[in-house]
Amino acid sequence: MAYEVKTVESKEQWDSFVTSHPEANFLQSWQWGEFHTSRSKTIVRRGIYDDNKLVAVYTGHVEPARRGIHLEIAGGPIVDWQNQSLVEKVFADIADMAKRLGCVYVRIRPQLLDSPTARHQFGNLGLKKAPMYLSVELAGVIDLTKTDQEILQGMRQRLRRALRKAEKNTITVEKSTDPAAIKEFYKIQLQTAGRHQFVAFSEDFLTKQFAAFAKDNSAVLYTAKYQGEILAQNFMIFYGNEASYHYGVSTELGTTLSGAPLLHLQAMRDARERGITRYNFWGIVDETDTNHRFYGVSVFKRGFGVEELRYLPAHDLIINRTAYLKTKLIETTRRKIRRV
Secondary structure, eight states, X not given: OXXXXXXXXXXXXXXXXXXXXXXXXXXXXXXXXXXXXXXXXXXXXEEEEETXXXXXXXXXXXXXXXXXXXXXXXXXXXSOTTOHHHHHHHHHHHHHHHHXXXXXXXXXEOSOBOOHXXXXXXXXXXXXXXXXXXXXXXXXXEETTSOHHHHHHHSOHHXXXXXHHHHHTTOEEEEXXXXXXXHHHHHHHHHHHHHHTOOOOOHHHHHXXXXXXXXXXXXXXXXXXXXXXXXXXXXXXXXXXXXXXXXXXXXXXXHHHTOHHHXXXXXXXXXXXXXXXXXXXXXXXXXXXXXXXXXXXXXXXXXXXXXXXXXOOOXXXXXXXXXXXXXXXXXXXXXXXXXX
């Protein structure tokens, strides 16, 4: 079979293909590439065609890291994993593009559930498990074909009490698609990062990311307020079949008055109105990993009664084996220090 591989130039063609796959999310969207372009990153958007019909795609961006220049492909490629000849064509093109771009390796975290079969397939393609994660590997999701009442019944009692408390306190929810609103989100993120000991994203990073999706009404900032004071904010992305809780922040007052659960319920209702059937709380950590810095927030997310999806962990396609040794050493050490 003679496949044709080329750069995809049409946003409409790209998003139509990606959103036709229910497992896909915004990490392979056209807008995700636009975000990286706005940050002066080199991106690739490649499509594989069979008789002029698009049958697989992948998008990624080049990270000019000192530990090793590499191509990152998160949530992709979008391909029929049962079609081995097509999969091989995709990965041959990925390797070729990485070489052209001067990359030491390619890091890939596919939208593929973890299994011995998937690991064997990646091993046969010449990939090795990466020393550092790429995007979410364990996600908590909720089926939005359920009603509000069914979702509430599946929640832990503590969360249901928090929601009743929020309603009793007449907490309000506001929505915005204005990138300028990220300024306040960024300020609260700095406070949240201080309390939970993580490195905050820059205001520029958050604003450009939000702006890339807000152009299509795909990004919404939800804000819970009590008597005019902000309690919590959620940065949501709606794309294809998935509503993603991408980032969230809360004030000290918000931790007392429990504004965050109310934001999630509202976002779920809005997602249903868009025809979306999956709500993704994004990353969680194993219940036994009590020393992980995100263990606490994972407990909160599990409180909603999520179904856990474990994706195949990040794998590396090594282009320059000698230079890659430096990357592996640095990242193995870094992961231990950061407790991630």
